[in-house]
Amino acid sequence: MNDATLTSALAASIRAALDRREGGQEITLSEDDLKLERPKNRDHGDWASNVAMRFAKRVGTNPRELAQEIASGLEEDPSVKKVDVAGPGFINITLDEAAAGELAREIVAAGETYGSNQALTGRNINLEFVSANPTGPIHLGGARWAAVGDSLARVLANAGAEVTREYYFNDHGAQIDRFANSLVAAHLGEPTPEDGYAGQYIIDIANQVAAENAAELAAASDRDAKQEVFRKHGVELMFGAIREKLEEFRVHFDVFFHEDTVHTDGSVEAAIQKLRGLGRIFDEDGAVWLRTTDFGDDKDRVIVRSNGEPTYFAGDIGYYLNKRERGFDECLYMLGADHHGYIGRMMAMAESFGDTPGVNMQILIGQMVNLVKDGEPVRMSKRAGNIVTLDDLVDAVGVDAARYSLVRSSTNTSMDIDLDLLVSRSNDNPVYYVQYAHARTRAVNRNATEAGINGDNFDPATLTHPTENNLLGQLREFPRILEVAAVEREPHRVSRYLEDLAAAYNRWYDQTRVIPQGDAPVEAVHSSRFVLNEAAAQVLRNGLTMIGVVAPDRM
Template sequence: MTADLSTPLAAAVRSALDAREGGAEIDVTAADLVLDRPRNREHGDWASNVAMRLAKRVGTNPRELATDIAERLAQDPGIARAEVAGPGFINITLDVASAGELARTIVEAGDAYGRGDALQGRRINLEFVSANPTGPLHMGGVRWAAVGDSLARVLEAAGADVTREYYFNDHGAQIDRFARSLLAAYLGEPTPEDGYGGAYIGEIAAQVAANTSEDLAALDRDAQQEVFRHDGVELMFGEIKAKLHEFGVDFDVFFHEDTVHTSGAVSRAIERLRDEGHVFEADGATWLRTTTFGDDKDRVIVRSDGEPTYMSGDIGYYLDKRERGFEENLIMLGADHHGYIGRMMAMVAAFGDEPNVNLQLLIGQMVNLVRDGEPVRMSKRAGNIVTLDDLVEAVGVDAGRYALVRSSVNTTLDIDLDLLASRTNDNPVYSVQYAHARTRAVDRNAATAGVDRSTFDPSLLDHETEAALLGALREYPRVVAQAAELREPHRVARFLEELAGLYNRWYDARRVIPRADEEVADVHRTRLQLNDAAGQVLRNGLGLLGVHAPERM
């Protein structure tokens, strides 16, 4: 619809400029013709600041130019009014038929409505979850699973080529603690002081012992621990992948941490940075001079004993992604990783890349589950953490995913399990899913009543609830594009909640099914297609969040 409106707007602007001395020499670009939705519906369907952008170039007053453009624009048969406001804004109101045509546009576009090409040609590597395989997924990782998968869908809807990647950390001190904990459980010993507790440790240990081909009793303790390290990590990671799949989250790439070392990516990265003059030796160690690029201190990348640091893995992994052709690399990190931002962006700059473009870090805050007004503290299985299983068991996949996505990741999230389990409009996922189910019920009832789609007369969609509903439906592509640009999928969820409310108000005010004493008329056939359009947009939006759009509830 913005494309349709841009054409008459461009013609009116061109005409107004050509009528002024020197105006014919002024180029008008797409950036000059941007259309926005007014916050107040009384100000029209669309607004443009084109006169304010061009007035200085043509040497005239913005309001005077806006008045000239508005007068020419109002002559278009699809526009009811074009009015000037403030210092030179042009508020545009479409005529009823023009506005109503959107319903047919949406129905014809189907699943494609809302999808665009703003990110066409951009390859994006999106790394999220990446939890260590030392236990079930806790709520921080679960939030990233829901948000990351939804963000990938939103980016794809904007035209991007997205690779979902999981960084599989199967190396380091945490894995050592996990292996020691499994071995202790197998031997009937107390959990090591720095080990992992919870019933799952005993379960994994028992599975390793039952499945291994090794004669554990014949091995010394170190060899036993290695068996539990290798097999235990595989079992735990297999469970994580299976639980994520059940949650509707799958990955294209599982990248093993060891790969950055065995592939030579770390060595190549260090040498490249050395050639750039950013690597130096001091105190027997190898350092990356990140202070050149704003970090608070330089970083050791190889210790004096020759062991690489975690930072060396970061530079190797980043180089590996760039060598795989990813211009944009998004990494979603937990709330405890704020300190990583400075060093990681300094690393990007040291490679000659652009911080916050070639590498983008999204930091998420914590999630708290609440039941009966009290925090849910412990998992039945994990012991000291609340897990993905706990959430799904309490409210199901759809409600769990929706609740995790609908708020900005910059805020700590409290999820009320009692509310999410309720079947009321106070429950946001229920209200959106119910609105969709209602559109499908209207469709079924219309078929029974003989209301078909043989006629569509958009001029009949003249009620204020129809104008409001069409206005929201028109917004959907912009919401998706903005969610992709800002990396904020929660914008889609909040839009759907508003749309569900507007649809319900229209449903209460206007009938698709004629009353018993009425004949089926064109107005019923037309409203049925508006109902179809609302259902399509609700379905498309829920799909971007990985949430089902039910036929019945």
């Protein structure tokens, strides 16, 4: 019995109980009404529902009485072993062993699609993440957003959304001037400018630009002209390096959007005209302002300065309208911790267009990441000089451990990454623990196959060991975990779930046998356990895929 079947049985029983009290009235049940939860104490059953407490007042009865009626209806389903009513009206459902065990075969049949859902079907989401300035290697904060953003994109798509992964390429503004100035200073042997960028990467890029564009540099008449050569080619080289590192980190983008575009394609002007038409724009002291205080911002914002130069916020406005006009229903921005103060103005800007903050515009803020080695913080990169980079993390622990560790915690919290732990082959290392569980399922598969065991004699009723009930319960949870992760924008739920699943699998592995001991005959239970092993392997693979981590066959 899968979740959909059990939910249908619950719905039928609810409708029957309510119809007896409200005969003839149309009964509409929401997803929340039919939501099933796992009891904290598994002795209380496989599933629990609080639906009786939702409807008791409406039909003029107490929750326990209504719960008893719903329970009586559920007990008629042959897949249900028993139903108990607890407390003020909780309905605890225990499935028949065969019905519960059937899930293993269903998972194997579903394969890679097990866990997919339609919670976000019809949503067209623009997911913008990383968007680091092309002035240096990706730092740890950007690395966290790379891992989380890519995992979130996978989870959203798994829930039926159309997702476009977008990188906002900041190639317009003062930071590019400082970058170019740093490159030309390195080329000329000058000290790093006071507001410039330092590190071996600056020297490397300056040398590469000089080697590949010698004639162009020789023709440059003065320092300013040389700086333009370094701006033109240096930014391109830096961004090419960023893209390459992201691909190596298994992060792919569908769109690289140049910030300069909104200033050259008319997006900013179009946004100002639209907002002016909506009565949101006013002119004062020669500048153009957006009245964001009408929508909760702490002050109105300048869009165009009195000298005619657009502000950075003007680019934000043009970019948002550009996204909406490309057909995106939801624009999801993933910003660094230093952007927390932007939330108010960004949400006010969206509402100025007539959109709904938190729906059409959504913002996630990521907190800081710190590396720790030998119990001490790692503060500097050998290559970047003043920051710790994505490369530093990957060089230390590899892509799998880096991605897993960056996704594992809620983005609302800062995090320390213990490099010593992540290279250890111990159960304390979460990525090793989960990957090893999958590798163990493959070893079981190989050994069972050699012994002539397969799933041909699968009998779900034989899966009666307590660890099997627990493992099946964990496997059943996977689709719900993925749905919640998508709806709540919290991919860390997937990695935490995988650790619980790995623990349940290891307990089962320790206490049962897929291969009979000695000369004992192969029985249906061994075939059934073979299928259960394959189901666990499939869910571990599917979950690791959601966070971009490899599921190894051997370790």
